[in-house]
Amino acid sequence: MLGIKVKKQYAQKVKNYLSARTLLNNNYNVISSNYFIYFPIKTVNREELHILEKSFDATLVEKTFDKITSKKNYKEILKKQLGKDYEKAPRGFEVLGNIAIIDCERSISKGIASSIMSVNTNIKTVIRKAGAVKGRYRKREYEYVSGVKTYIVSYKENGALLRFDVRDTFFSTRLAYERKRISELSKKPENVIVMFAGVGPFAIELAMHNKNANVIAIEINKKATEYMKKNILLNKVKNVKAISGDVKRKAVIYKNFADRIIMPLPKDSISFLDTVCKVASKNCIVHYYAFVDMNMGLEKLINELKMYFHKKGFKFKVVFSRTVRPYSPEVIEIVLDFKITRK
Numbered sequence: 001m002l003g004i005k006v007k008k009q010y011a012q013k014v015k016n017y018l019s020a021r022t023l024l025n026n027n028y029n030v031i032s033s034n035y036f037i038y039f040p041i042k043t044v045n046r047e048e049l050h051i052l053e054k055s056f057d058a059t060l061v062e063k064t065f066d067k068i069t070s071k072k073n074y075k076e077i078l079k080k081q082l083g084k085d086y087e088k089a090p091r092g093f094e095v096l097g098n099i100a101i102i103d104c105e106r107s108i109s110k111g112i113a114s115s116i117m118s119v120n121t122n123i124k125t126v127i128r129k130a131g132a133v134k135g136r137y138r139k140r141e142y143e144y145v146s147g148v149k150t151y152i153v154s155y156k157e158n159g160a161l162l163r164f165d166v167r168d169t170f171f172s173t174r175l176a177y178e179r180k181r182i183s184e185l186s187k188k189p190e191n192v193i194v195m196f197a198g199v200g201p202f203a204i205e206l207a208m209h210n211k212n213a214n215v216i217a218i219e220i221n222k223k224a225t226e227y228m229k230k231n232i233l234l235n236k237v238k239n240v241k242a243i244s245g246d247v248k249r250k251a252v253i254y255k256n257f258a259d260r261i262i263m264p265l266p267k268d269s270i271s272f273l274d275t276v277c278k279v280a281s282k283n284c285i286v287h288y289y290a291f292v293d294m295n296m297g298l299e300k301l302i303n304e305l306k307m308y309f310h311k312k313g314f315k316f317k318v319v320f321s322r323t324v325r326p327y328s329p330e331v332i333e334i335v336l337d338f339k340i341t342r343k
């Protein structure tokens with residue numbers, strides 16, 4: 001659903017603005033992360049959005065908000081459950097279908113889980129993040145905390161149903177807005193390559209949105225690719241082909257093919273630029289995800305990319321950029337949309 005994302009320092013002003021115009025959706029919980037607050041909203045018109053963007057640096061996002069019977073209840077139950085440990089509890093949690101994912105110390109996880117489940121009847125399972133995202137497959141370990149013992153989620157995002165085991169693959173709800181944004185950019189008949197496709201969210205959502213797109217989705221993690229194939233069938237999409245293997249080897253079969261390339265591997269997209277040059281059609285839009293040190297800014301990355309593509313015989317033009325999410329106090333994940341044209 002729609003939400004407004006804003007830096008914490010502007011949260012109160014934005015809340016006042018939204019409340020005064022009855023834009024807030026009070027049936028859902030506000031989400032708080034390290035640096036941002038997300039307000040669930042009913043709707044927003046263009047003029048209101050313009051004011052929010054210009055005055056408060058706020059953005060419109062697609063996000064899963066948690067429906068609650070009573071916001072106060074949750075806090076109160078949590079306080080009762082945790083006592084003096086209440087301050088250690090994270091303010092929010094991620095919801096993937098019937099599963100809530102919490103990020104906290106093991107010692108307080110049971111208390112948090114029972115508070116969540118007592119106010120959210122939809123949540124049947126609570127699991128806990130038990131490590132960082134790591135390795136080539138960008139996976140994370142999880143630990144069962146409470147409820148039905150399962151790690152298989154059925155999660156609906158932007159109209160697509162995605163089913164997978166969270167332990168086997170990377171998945172983040174934080175990219176939901178990006179998937180919607182890119183899907184909506186794809187309108188005409190076009191060839192699309194989704195590199196690092198995971199269980200298929202970018203590929204399936206784009207293909208559902210643009211039935212005239214011909215989508216190739218490549219993923220190296222065999223289990224993730226299997227889930228992607230099942231998700232393609234589940235959503236009855238005919239225009240996505242899931243390929244298992246390394247992008248460097250599998251994409252090159254599609255020489256000069258892609259009018260659009262999606263690269264959601266922020267840790268290492270830069271290593272795959274050579275493949276981009278091989279598979280790009282004459283005019284190609286690239287959606288490039290990267291981690292950027294906030295002190296260095298985007299300029300350095302843009303200059304590096306520009307030099308790289310010029311050397312390879314392409315014109316290079318940035319068409320859009322935005323911050324996707326904070327990654328650490330110093331580092332943010334950004335997306336850069338750029339156009340490359342063969343000279």
Ligand SMILES: C[S@@+](CC[C@H](N)C(=O)[O-])C[C@H]1O[C@@H](n2cnc3c(N)ncnc32)[C@H](O)[C@@H]1O
Nearest residue numbers: 137138170171196197198219220221246247264
């Ligand atoms: C950050 S995840 C993104 C997954 C998915 N696109 C999403 O939005 O949920 C990166 C994915 O790239 C895959 N990957 C990493 N290196 C790869 C490579 N050389 N070729 C193909 N896939 C790769 C990982 O297994 C992982 O599933």
